[in-house]
Amino acid sequence: DQQVKQNSPSLSVQEGRISILNCDYTNSMFDYFLWYKKYPAEGPTFLISISSIKDKNEDGRFTVFLNKSAKHLSLHIVPSQPGDSAVYFCAASADNNNDMRFGAGTRLTVKP
């Protein structure tokens, strides 16, 4: 079962504009959420995370928003840069579990 969903397989934005990547989850036990960035032929790298006790976490150009009631989170990148072009995976975990669930990923293309 797909407990973490990224419904947009791809997103294209212009350099300098905002990129918004969305993620929905179904398991109310999830209490920690992460975004990973992946380039082709490489492993994913951790980008930013948020605990369920917060609704926003910001790190430079990257901000993650969490709406627990809607079971929705989003990653905002502003301003977007061509180097941000990659596949972005949303992930979620529950404190009492040993695993993490990933979404299918969204391929972001930032055009110069």
Add this chain to the structure above:
Amino acid sequence: SQTIHQWPATLVQPVGSPLSLECTVEGTSNPNLYWYRQAAGRGLQLLFYSVGIGQISSEVPQNLSASRPQDRQFILSSKKLLLSDSGFYLCASGLAHEQFFGPGTRLTVL
């Protein structure tokens, strides 16, 4: 910080042949270890995870198996590969709240 080693980086194998992918971890002890597969056009699928030597949990029934003979070694195996086993295999280490990934192995089954 942790370093995850995977080899080989790429592998082309015929259908029905065996498989052994190895993952080793540096910079940590007694890590949780994970095998994921990223198939073409799909996300990361958790295949196996291990919380200790000899302890393997399987997430998806399949013709793959995993073993953890040492604390920082995790092996993914198959006795007979299927075409559907093609994909990008990732080893990860860490806890549920944050994982570090290896560089991956691109497996093509012909």
